[in-house]
Amino acid sequence: MEPFGEALRRLRLRAGLSVREVARRATCGKSYVSDLEHGRRRGPSMPVAQALDKAVGAGGELVALASVVANLTNGADAVEGDGDEVRRREFVGLTGAALFDAVLSPSDDSARAGGAIEALAEILVDHAPSSGGPMDLPSLVTAVRAAKRNYQACRYSHPSPAGLSVYGSLLLRGAIAATHSGERHTITEFLDEAAEAGARLGHEGNHMWTAFGPNNVLCHRVNIAIRLGDAGAAIEYARQVxxxxxxxxxxxxxxxxxxxxxxxxxxxxxxxxxILRAVGDLAPQEIAGRAAPLRLVRDISATAPPTLRREAREYAASFGVDA
Known part of the structure; x- marks a missing residue:
C-alpha cells in the first residue's frame, strides 16, 4: 500500500501545485503538509484528508487511503484496550499541573492540585497570574510542548469535542507565548497542530468555554503574523476566516x-x-477606552495621506483621539 504522504506528494505534483498552495487550499500549515509528505507525521484525520483530497483534486483517493490507514491504526490501538482512557486522564492531569505551574504563582497549591479538565479549561480562558506577577512564558512554551507530546502519545481514535477544544486552545496559547521570543519553528508547530485539532473538531464550538474551532485557529494565525511583522500573511489568513x-x-x-x-x-x-469603521459599527465598545484599538485609530489618523487625512482625523476625534 502506498503511504499517505507519498500519495499526497504524487497527486500534488500531478496537479502542478506547491506545498504552500496545497496548505492554503486545505487551510493548514505548510510545514504540516511537508511533514506528511516526508513521513514525519501519521496519517491525518478524516476531515484533514478530505480537505487535502479536494486541494489536489484527488477525487477521493486520499480519503480512501486515509480510511485504510485509520483502520490499521485503530486495530493496533485496540491492543491497548482500556489503557487509552487512563492515558487520557493522565494527559489532562499532567498538562493541567504543568500549565498551572507555568501560569499561576508557585504558592497556589489548591490550583496546582487540580487535575480535572475543567481546571485546565478555566486557565485557558482566564490565565492571569493570581499573584499579579509576570507570566513565565518560556515555561509555558515548554509545558505546551510536553502536553502536545503526551497527547499524541495517547493515540486514541475518537477524542471528545471537549478534549480537542482544550488541547487546541492550549496549543494556541503556547503559540502566542512563543511569539515573545520569536521561536518561529515552535509557533508553526503549535499552530499546525491546533489546525489539525480544529479540523478534527469540525465546527466552531464553545466546549469547556474555549470558543475553539477552525476559524478561531485562523484568527490566531492573523494575530501572530502581525506580531511577527508579516502583514501579507495576516491579510491572507484573514481572508480565509x-x-x-x-x-x-x-x-x-x-x-x-x-x-x-x-x-x-x-x-x-x-x-x-x-475596516476600522466596520469595527466601530459592529462593537464600538471594542475601540472606546481600549489602549490598543485607540492606538490603531491614532496611527491611521497620524499617517494617513492628504486625501484621507481629514476623514481619518474626524473619525479619530469621535473617539476623543488627537492625531
Missing part, C-alpha cells in the same frame, strides 16, 4: 482590528480605515 461563524462580536471585532492593523502596516490606509 468565515467571520459569520465566529460566535461573539468581540471575536469578530478582534479579527477586524488585526486586519485593519495589517493593512496599515502595508500602507493601505483607506482599507485600514474602512
Amino acid at each position: 468565515e467571520i459569520d461563524k465566529l460566535q461573539a462580536n468581540e471575536r469578530r471585532a478582534g479579527l477586524l482590528l488585526d486586519t485593519s492593523r495589517a493593512f496599515l502596516m502595508r500602507g493601505q490606509h483607506e482599507k485600514a480605515l474602512h
